[in-house]
Amino acid sequence: MAEGRFQVRRRAGVRLWLSAAWLILLVIVALFAPYIAPKDPLEQDLFSGRLPPFWVHGADASFVLGTDSLGRDVLSRIIFGTRIALGVAVVSASVTCIIGAALGLLAGFYRGWVDVLVSRFIDIWMAFPPVLFSILLIAVIGPGLFSIILAIVVIDWTRFARVIRAEAMAQGAMDYVASARVAGRGRFGILLREILPNVLPIIVVLLTLEMGIAVIVEAILSFVNLSISTDDPTWGGMISEGRTSIHQAWWVLVFPLITLFLTVLSFSQLGEGLKDRFDPVLR
Amino acid sequence: MALLQTLLLRMITTAVTLLGVAVIVFFVIRVVPGNPIAMMLPPGATAEDIATLTAIYGLDKSIPQQFLIWAGGVLQGDFGTSITLKQPVLALVLGRLPATLELSVLALGMAILIGGAAALTGTRLRETRVEGGIDIAQGVALSVPDFLWGLVLILVFGVLVPVFQISGRVTPSLQLPFVTDFYLVESVVRLRFDLTLDLLSHMLLPALALAIPLAAIIGQLLKQSLKETMHLDYVTLARTQGYSEAKVIWSQALPNAILPTLTLVGVQFTFLIGGTVIIERLFSYEGLGNMAIDAVINRDLPLIQGIVILFAVIFTGVNLLVDLTYAALNPRLRHG
Amino acid sequence: MNLSRRSLLKLSGAAIAASVALPSFAQAIDELVIAYNVPLPSWDPTTGPSAVNPTIQGLYQSVFDQFILQQPDLKPAPGLLTEWGWNDDKTQVHMTVREGVTWHDGSPFTAEDVAWSLERAANPETGNPINFVWASLANFKVDGNTVTADVKQFDPTIFKWMYFLTGYVLPKEYYTKVGAEGFEKAPIGTGPYMVEKFEQNAFVRLKANANYWGGKPDFDTVTIKFVTDAAARVAEIESGSSHVTLEMPYEEYDRLKGGMNAYATPVSDIGMIFLNDIDVMLDPNVRKAAVAAIDKQAIVDRLLSGYGVPIDTLETPEYDAYDATIKTPYDPDAAVALLAASGYSVDKPVKFKIQTTKGFKPKDYEMIQAIVGLWRKVGIEAEIEVYEIAKHYELRAADQLAPAAFYNWGNSVADPTTSTGFAMFGPSPHSVWDSQDLIDKIGPLWGEKDEAKRIEGWKEVDRYIAENAYVIPLLQYVQPILAAKGVTVTPHSSGALLPHLMKRA
């Protein structure tokens, strides 16, 4: 065979580590939020509303990143917002993954009527306008954390199912599956022990990308005033609340936006980085 | 013969899909709390008022009954009348669809232009800082929700440097000689380029807000597929024949790299149409999305039903189109 | 963000930049453009949900006339009816119709149109939501330019409804000829402006009605653009592509009012918290504490930049039954004491759920968050639940609202029946508090014929409600309007933005 293609150390390594570092930081912040946050995120003081960040003239040093129109500390709210953001991201992404991947694997591997059934189901499901459907859905069960997660799962499981189905079909056609069957292995056994491990990398990549999408969807839903109903702070909620006084109190919108942006960017770069690692062609 | 048979099968599956969508939506929106009649309850209305109004809108019958009436009407092309807008749903929905379609197609065009350019540049200058920059830019484009892109564009191009319009679809004071609702297309057909420019000046910002995330997706995918194609021997062979790197990418690698990206663009396009809801709201662009949000907020059941069905038709239509173009472009299928 | 900059600039540069005329209007405005916050769903002002939607009555009042004209200070004045009233024993009503008025299509306006419009409103089949009021009149008779009718059931506010929701006169001949759908396509009225072009959810272009009985309006052409997003409306006025806009965030109003004509007028719309007679709300101490713990002035000053009028009853200063002496002062210590009397404290707070909309009215959600914050300081633990306005109507109609529910109540007729009355009278589907004592106090006022005695009766009811804290009135909204230097606006206390009251500066 011709000389092996030369494996080039990917420059993306730097970006991969930066995103991983940011996400780990987020996890720590989410876990130890009560100890890290300087103030109680819900504590209000109408008379210390819209204080600027500490470096701006007229700031109150104890409110490091300033306060919003109700006098609540922006930094603490971002810190507590991390909990919901990661919670929504992890839970909705994994539920989406479980449903989507399971259906995808079944359809892709067993083919036949299972495949037809699942594909038809995917088609019908994808025929719904996503944002409109989630608004309708949230109108049914009322805004709140659970409905955001459900909305994300409802919109995005088809993406998982489609990709995993294609991958399962491709793997199913591989010789190692035939040989496993020859060795007398049951079909379900093959699916679990042979196909799944090979499809797992793709699932991990999609899972990471999905977490980024979940964070964005929460922001979009808060923009349409459908996000969480209780007082608990969410980045999306802070952004949409900050929108009306962008000129007077820019920090109420800008800081949660930066946090949201960095988080979603980290998820997507991590996803891309993992994809490069697993992608057979570039390995 | 094979083509006819697959087409027939495709028709049947589409019909099943549409029927499935119609049934699901019909029942879901009737389970939604907040019935439209309650919305109309003025001060002092009594129980009988509620009953009479409910009867007028036929909401007093059982849900299956309502569905049969609705389905019967649909067969004769009557999708019912909108409660809030008091006009036939079909006319309303078809009246607004062209605006959303034009905006989506313009956004898709821009996304392909931007995404394509990014992918080609990224491939041409791969393993350099430029490619790293483009990757970061695409990451950024995907990490900010599209409504925030809308806001940024409004602030920058609408207020700071007022170059483009920031609301509506066309300047109201213009006399529009259009017969159809496809203003942009008709303005070009009628060679009325003054109107075309006015329309584009209104549509550019919302289209760009939609195009940015889509361009990033297309860019990433096309670059990925291009890179895979660049490793193949016929590309190397072309280089030995004296073609420049750019020419090799353009004439050899691109035609083969486009195919896998095409199917995804089809899917993204349908998400795009569904996703215009927020951007139309922000730019007060009178498309399907704007009407959809009001319909949901006001629980205008017939209108919601009509909009979702129409969207389903577009989705299945675009899928069919994508599959046909895929077959047309891919010689193996055409001659196989 | 270096999205391949070269191609992006190349794309926009070549196609657009050169020939787009900058949308900055000359200082002298020939064609007025208004950025309105709510799209007009339909043109028939007497049927369907839009007929009871207070935010679009301004659009209707530009094209149609009401039976009686309402002046900016909410007081009635001769409109299409020059004179109206009951007979002595209030068994009949009589109305004199203005002469020399024409419909937009040139056909003459007659007493027939008035009688037909009233009959149509009284007929349940037409779907007029306020049918129960109009049905109190029957067998209309036209004699020259007067119309008389029998009073089936005496309603002291019947003439007030003639300048309130669905109180519009429609063209009998034209409407019967073109039918409902035809009327939607090409509506005509007798109002100051005619509809030249209407694009659903986008804009409506109005042409001045040269022979309007109230005098031709200043601006010949008015374009009303529907811009639902507040930030987009601000961008419209700031970039000059619109001359007038309303309902923007108060912070933005403050920022822009320097360089523009700015108006902030209290309107007939109040924010309040319904209390439901269930669970903890049955304990008067809890209700009174909840009222005393709210610093309304601080909320107005800090949250609404001072634009708002704190109120202690459901009547605003402009309303007929307003009584300045009824006061529920902010007194957190009293609140703590009241709660202690019922065994509650900061450590062992009383708990209940409060529902609110989010984004439906300016800062509605933030206000409730502020109130919950104030309550937390005295020992009330309220859990917020956000719902859509549609869900609110549904719950209220079925009387399943939470113990506390934020809502706003428009009442541009300024009559106590359509504010305190419908909100607090048990049998009305709109009221939430259904205790019998209040029903007995309000009952006799519905049919009270002596106007002075009626108003006094309602003031007594308001005092009783305040003392027992059956509801928590919060504030009267102030409507912010911004206009370019070239145009002056006359705000209307009903909150309606009327182009024909706008003059060239």
Add this chain to the structure above:
Amino acid sequence: MSFLEVRNLSARVKGGGPLLRDVSLTVEVGEVRGLVGESGAGKSMIGKAVLGILPKAVEITGGQIVLDGTDLLTLPPAARRVKVGASCALIPQDPLTALNPSRRIGVQITDRLVDILGWTRQRAEDRALALLTEVQITDPARVLRQYPHELSGGMRQRILIASAFAAEPKLIVADEPTTALDVTVQKQILKLIAALQARHGTALLFVTHDLGVVSKVCQNLSVLYAGKVVEDSTVADFFGAPKHPYSAALLAATPKYTDPSAGLQPVPDAVIAAVRAEVEHG
């Protein structure tokens, strides 16, 4: 001055180990030179260096590649491309991926003749037809309109050979052209290449690990180990009496068509150690 002179060419992976160590060889007009060595010895890297298609990650650290009198390494990229395009051609290894799946065969042969060599479309098409006939393809006109996926591996390799010779190049680099084919087709393709080479008098740089191929097609050869030319001789001398121990061991490890039953000895470790020492410090 021979047509192609590679003088002291060295190359390495950016930030990695050496790939070519001071390689020198010459190819006269009409000469067929074999480049032999185990896989990974750097033999196809030399072919790629000459044609200018080194992977991006590989950089040339020294030496010259003089083609027809000019050192390619000093030319600006555009000029180098045209010069290589006009005077050289490549017969790739794997026919399955060496033809563009979405274009017809005819265009893939004629484009280069028209775009780079400036021929008229008609002349190019005639040339393509002629060459397809030379590579014994029946009904060449139909094949010109077909797509790659409609043809077998053998057929595609014939087309690639025809395409290479079509441009009347002075030098053709054949990068293990028969390795991807099954044995029966291999012999026919080898005979074909040899025949066309003889008829067109094109210089041929034949990269292979199969000494049997070398003995049938080449006139002389260079033996490579780990990027270094350990022996440069004529085929006759090499098969008669290989000078370098590694060459001898290589020869011993190759089955002879003449004596298939002879026992095969793998290359002894001692020899490997010796040649590695020589290469490291040589």
